[in-house]
Each structure stands twice: as C-alpha cells, then as structure tokens.
Amino acid sequence: MTSNKDHTKLDAELKNSLAVLQDIPTRDEKRALHGRSQFLTEARTLKQSVTPAAERRPNRWMENIQTRLPFRKEGVPMFTQIISALLILITLAGGAGAGTVYAAQSSMPADVLYPVKTWSENARLGLATSPEKDIDLLLEFANRRIEEMLVLAEEGAAVPEPLMTRLQTHLDLALQLCDQLQDSQQTRQQIRQTMMTQQKLIDKAPQEAQLLQTRDMLQQRIHQIDQTPLLDPAQDQDQLQQQDRDRLRTDQPEDAGNPEANGYQEEQNSGGPNPNLDAPGQQSGGQAPQRTKTPMPGQSGQQQGPGGPDSSKGPGN
Amino acid sequence: MNPTEPDLLRRVHQLETRALAEVYDQYSPGVFRYAMRLLGDAALAEDCVSETFSRLLQALHKGKGPQDHLQAYLYRIAHNWITDQYRRQPPPPLELDERLTADEDTDPLETAIQNQRQERVRQALKRLPKTQRQVIVLRYLEGWNVQEVAASLKRSVGAVKAMQHRATSTLRKFLAIEEKEE
Numbered sequence: 175m176t177s178n179k180d181h182t183k184l185d186a187e188l189k190n191s192l193a194v195l196q197d198i199p200t201r202d203e204k205r206a207l208h209g210r211s212q213f214l215t216e217a218r219t220l221k222q223s224v225t226p227a228a229e230r231r232p233n234r235w236m237e238n239i240q241t242r243l244p245f246r247k248e249g250v251p252m253f254t255q256i257i258s259a260l261l262i263l264i265t266l267a268g269g270a271g272a273g274t275v276y277a278a279q280s281s282m283p284a285d286v287l288y289p290v291k292t293w294s295e296n297a298r299l300g301l302a303t304s305p306e307k308d309i310d311l312l313l314e315f316a317n318r319r320i321e322e323m324l325v326l327a328e329e330g331a332a333v334p335e336p337l338m339t340r341l342q343t344h345l346d347l348a349l350q351l352c353d354q355l356q357d358s359q360q361t362r363q364q365i366r367q368t369m370m371t372q373q374k375l376i377d378k379a380p381q382e383a384q385l386l387q388t389r390d391m392l393q394q395r396i397h398q399i400d401q402t403p404l405l406d407p408a409q410d411q412d413q414l415q416q417q418d419r420d421r422l423r424t425d426q427p428e429d430a431g432n433p434e435a436n437g438y439q440e441e442q443n444s445g446g447p448n449p450n451l452d453a454p455g456q457q458s459g460g461q462a463p464q465r466t467k468t469p470m471p472g473q474s475g476q477q478q479g480p481g482g483p484d485s486s487k488g489p490g491n
Numbered sequence: 492m493n494p495t496e497p498d499l500l501r502r503v504h505q506l507e508t509r510a511l512a513e514v515y516d517q518y519s520p521g522v523f524r525y526a527m528r529l530l531g532d533a534a535l536a537e538d539c540v541s542e543t544f545s546r547l548l549q550a551l552h553k554g555k556g557p558q559d560h561l562q563a564y565l566y567r568i569a570h571n572w573i574t575d576q577y578r579r580q581p582p583p584p585l586e587l588d589e590r591l592t593a594d595e596d597t598d599p600l601e602t603a604i605q606n607q608r609q610e611r612v613r614q615a616l617k618r619l620p621k622t623q624r625q626v627i628v629l630r631y632l633e634g635w636n637v638q639e640v641a642a643s644l645k646r647s648v649g650a651v652k653a654m655q656h657r658a659t660s661t662l663r664k665f666l667a668i669e670e671k672e673e
Contacts (some may be wrong), residue, residue, distance in 0.1 A: 187663070188631065188659050188663060189631055191612060191666055192627070192631045192632060194608045194609050194612055195528045195612055195613070195632055196528075196632065197605075197611055198524055198527045198528060199527075199533060201520065201523050201533070201537075202537075203535065204539050206519070206520075206523075206537075209519070209537060209540055209541050209544075210512070210515050210516070210519070211509070211546045212541065213541070213545070213548070214508055214511065214512055214515070216545060216548055217506055217508060217511045218508060220506060220548055220549075220551075220552045221506040221508075253576060306508075307507065307508070310508045310509065312571055321628065337648060351643055360509075361509075364509070364512070367516070417570075439530075
C-alpha cells in the first residue's frame with residue numbers, strides 16, 4: 175500500500191509533468207466576441223420560441239366558454255401566426271423577403287444588401303419590449319459595427335463615416351437607456367465591459383485613422399462611465415437626500431448663532447467633510463461624517479439638478 | 492467553486508439574456524483554457540466553448556440544465572465534447588500559418604521541444620479512461636479540490652480520491668512509456 179508520503183511525492187512528480195500544459199496561448203478576442211454574440215443570439219431565438227401561455231391554456235370551464243367564443247385558446251401564438259401570414263404575403267408581394275434579410279446579415283457596408291441589414295436592426299429595436307432588451311440589442315449591434323470595421327481595416331479599405339456614426343449612436347443610445355433604468359449599475363458595467371473589449375480589439379487591428387478615432391470615442395465614453403458616481407442600489411437618491419436633511423435638522427441648534435454656518439453648503443463648496451456635519455454626539459473635527467457617498471471629482475454633492483449626476487453624459491459628449 | 496447563486500441560476504433557467512451573458516463572460520475563458528489544454532488547438536477549443544454553451548441553452552430550453560453547480564455542469568459538457576472529439580478523429584496536424592512571424596525572444600528549438608512535451612502529456616492523458624482524465628485535469632491543471640471535482644462528476648469524495656489514485660498511477664506509467672518510446 176502506498177504511504178501518504180509516497181502519494182505526495184507521486185503528486186508532485188505528476189504535477190511537474192503536467193505543468194507543461196499550464197501555459198496556453200491567449201484567446202483570440204475577436205473569436206471570443208463572435209462566440210459570445212452567437213451564444214446570445216441563440217439564447218434569444220430559443221427564448222422567443224418558448225410558449226409563455228401554459229397557464230393560459232384552458233381548463234375545463236374556460237374550455238367550455240372559449241370553444242363558444244370566436245377567439246382561439248392561445249391569443250399570442252395566434253397573433254404571431256397572423257403576423258407571420260402577413261409577412262409571407264408581404265414577402266411574396268414585394269419579392270424581397272426573409273431570405274434577403276437573412277442574407278443581408280453577413281453583408282458589409284459597401285454591399286448592396288447592407289441597408290437591409292441596418293433596416294432589420296432598426297426593426298428589431300422597434301420590436302424590443304423593454305429598455306433592457308433595447309440595450310442588449312444595441313450592444314450586439316455595436317459589436318457588429320466593430321467587427322465590420324475590423325474586417326474593412328484588415329482588407330485595407332477605408333472605414334466609412336456613417337459606420338462610425340452608427341456605432342456611436344448605438345453606444346450613446348444604450349447609455350441613455352441605461353440612465354433611465356432603476357438599477358443601472360450592472361447595465362452600466364455591462365456597457366463599459368463591451369466598450370473595453372471593443373477597444374482591445376481595435377488596439378490589435380491595423381492602425382487606421384478611423385479606427386484610432388473610434389478608439390478615442392470609446393475611451394471617452396469609458397471615461398464618462400468611470401466618472402459617473404455609482405449609487406448603492408440599497409441606498410438610493412431619496413434616502414441620501416433624506417439623510418442630509420436629517421443631519422441639517424440635527425445640526426441646526428449648534429449653528430443657530432451663525433446663520434452663515436450651513437455645513438452642507440460648506441461641504442459642497444469645499445468638496446470635503448465639514449466638522450459641523452458630524453453626527454449628533456460626535457465631537458467637531460473628530461470622526462468622519464456618516465455620509466456614505468462621497469461625491470466623485472467634479473460632482474458638487476448629493477443634491478442634483480433635474481439631470482442628475484448623469485446629466486453630463488449625453489450623446490454629444 | 493461554490494454553488495452558483497440561486498438568483499443567477501433562476502435567471503439562467505428563464506433564459507434571461509443578461510444572466511446568460513454574465514455566465515458566458517464568467518465561465519467561457521475557463522472552458523476555453525480547459526479545452527485548449529486537452530486539445531492543443533485554439534480553433535477546436537473555440538468550437539468546444541461554442542458547443543458547450545449551445546448545449547447548455549438546449550438543456551435549459553428543455554427545462555433541464557444545472558440545478559446548483561453551473562461551472563461543474565459546463566466542464567462536464569466540455570469534457571464530453573472533448574472525449575467525443577478524441578474518438579472521432581486524431582488531432583489534425585499543425586498547419587503553418589503565414590501570419591506567424593518569428594519572435595526574436597523565442598528560441599525555435601525551445602518552442603519545438605515545449606510543443607513536443609505538451610503533446611506527450613496530452614497523448615498520455617488521452618489514453619486514460621474518460622473520468623480518470625477528468626479528475627486529473629480538474630485537480631492538477633484547473634486546481635479544483637476533491638470536493639469540487641466530486642460535485643462536477645456527481646460522485647462521492649471517497650470515489651474521487653480512489654479514482655485520482657488510480658489515475659495518477661496509470662498516468663505515470665503512460666508518461667514513462669511515452670518517454671521510452673521517444
């Protein structure tokens with residue numbers, strides 16, 4: 175029987191032998207990005223094919239009623255069928271159909287079918303039912319634009335201006351929609367991650383002027399995201415403002431003799447904590463105030479205008 | 492490797508795009524590494540990642556899929572795919588890529604020797620029974636502990652330890668044979 179000591183020795187020897195497999199080449203980011211995009215597209219397709227109406231299927235009494243009604247048991251699939259039938263009719267009538275749209279998906283900006291591709295993307299955006307879905311689509315389309323740019327750059331062709339504008343629009347729209355979300359932190363990071371990956375891909379591509387311009391644009395937006403304060407979802411804007419109001423109320427008697435001594439205002443102006451703002455019971459200049467959110471550089475405090483902290487971030491920036 | 496967050500798993504089972512993107516970003520690099528080590532071919536490793544995540548989607552679509560350890564589940568799929576790949580065909584010969592350029596810092600002889608060593612270990616691993624190979628790779632190359640491997644294989648910790656013992660002995664023999672053959 176092998177003793178523990180022998181076993182350890184055997185493990186160490188084997189570990190050394192297997193160590194040659196530890197070093198593996200870096201993954202090709204373009205392929206990885208493409209794989210990710212394919213995976214998410216497949217997920218969306220599968221999700222759409224799931225019938226969400228299981229609970230809507232008729233039970234006994236509903237069946238009796240529904241069979242007497244002119245409607246079918248599952249409204250949504252029926253509606254889909256009608257839409258499909260209409261689409262087929264349009265396809266047959268128009269001569270350009272789903273096949274064309276499908277074929278257009280791999281087209282490049284200079285191709286005849288490229289407008290069909292962008293049109294189908296706009297149509298998909300128009301059909302999205304929530305800002306989250308819109309953002310996912312916009313990021314997917316932004317990745318497509320980057321892939322197109324990289325292919326063009328590799329072929330030595332110029333990247334057309336509209337392609338760059340379209341990429342910029344996708345990203346700005348995604349950021350705008352993200353600002354409207356209740357809990358935008360995760361989405362914002364998702365957008366940031368996408369832009370980081372895109373930037374890395376561009377770094378590896380031939381150094382074309384348009385690509386460098388695109389990289390700068392991405393860098394600018396990443397910087398904007400980094401500069402935007404991230405709110406703790408558990409402690410939202412209202413809570414923070416309420417805390418400030420409470421604190422001011424508590425501090426009021428101490429500052430009553432000095433009408434100028436508005437600690438909150440002073441903190442805003444100086445950008446640092448004011449000893450007068452210490453929580454009740456604390457000595458002035460003692461421990462740090464209990465504010466959990468420190469304004470980011472360039473931000474003046476918790477009170478924000480109608481635009482909020484993100485108002486500096488707009489499509490034009 | 493901790494059990495996957497229940498909330499994330501729930502969202503994954505609902506095929507929520509954002510949750511799936513999170514899962515892909517978190518686990519696809521690891522699956523790629525794993526496949527790359529066993530296959531030694533980047534294109535095949537990418538195929539493995541793609542197929543693994545596609546099979547995950549298919550399982551989720553049928554209402555199946557992982558109930559607790561998502562990572563273990565993915566590695567299991569990847570391992571099965573790699574084993575099938577082993578059965579299907581011998582590894583393709585390395586092709587010369589015209590984009591490859593000589594790196595001044597790398598000695599070509601050293602690279603060739605390193606490639607040969609890697610291939611020798613891969614061949615030895617390939618000769619192991621499927622589960623034993625999985626134990627060895629997860630334990631020694633991926634750095635998983637016995638409990639994690641047990642969760643991945645759906646076996647008891649004792650069974651994994653026994654399997655590891657058998658696998659290490661066999662692999663050592665194989666490596667010695669490979670060395671002698673050279």
